[in-house]
Amino acid sequence: MDHQGAVRARPALTVSIAFAAVLSPQNQIEITVDRALCIGSGDCVDTAPDVFQLDAEDKAVVVDPDGAPVDDVLTAASNCPVSAIFVVGEGGDLYP
Numbered sequence: 001m002d003h004q005g006a007v008r009a010r011p012a013l014t015v016s017i018a019f020a021a022v023l024s025p026q027n028q029i030e031i032t033v034d035r036a037l038c039i040g041s042g043d044c045v046d047t048a049p050d051v052f053q054l055d056a057e058d059k060a061v062v063v064d065p066d067g068a069p070v071d072d073v074l075t076a077a078s079n080c081p082v083s084a085i086f087v088v089g090e091g092g093d094l095y096p
Contacts (some may be wrong), residue, residue: 023090024065030088031062031073037084047076050074060084070094 023030029049040058043049050067052060060080065073070089077085077095086096 018038023088026066027070027073028090029065029070029073029094031065031077032086032088033060034084034086035059037082038080039082039084042080042085043079043081044076047079052076 009054017095033052039058040054042054042060045054048068051062051064051073053063055061068076073087074095077087083096085095086093
């Protein structure tokens with residue numbers, strides 16, 4: 001209450017929760033493959049075989065985000081015919 005007996009509203013609390021990606025130690029990136037989109041073409045594996053492999057379901061998986069230079073990872077992501085690969089760096093989205 002203020003000095004005139006009126007109830008004073010409290011300011012609304014603003015809560016900001018930041019979800020930080022866990023970035024790889026060397027390249028400082030996070031690579032995600034959308035398995036629902038992946039068709040197993042293997043273009044990513046051909047481009048960066050130390051980063052990507054196909055699993056038993058013929059879907060791309062990330063085996064080592066530091067297995068190739070960032071430029072090669074981005075090329076591999078851009079080679080995906082269905083855009084199933086997403087790359088995030090310290091400053092945000094790198095691909096797409």
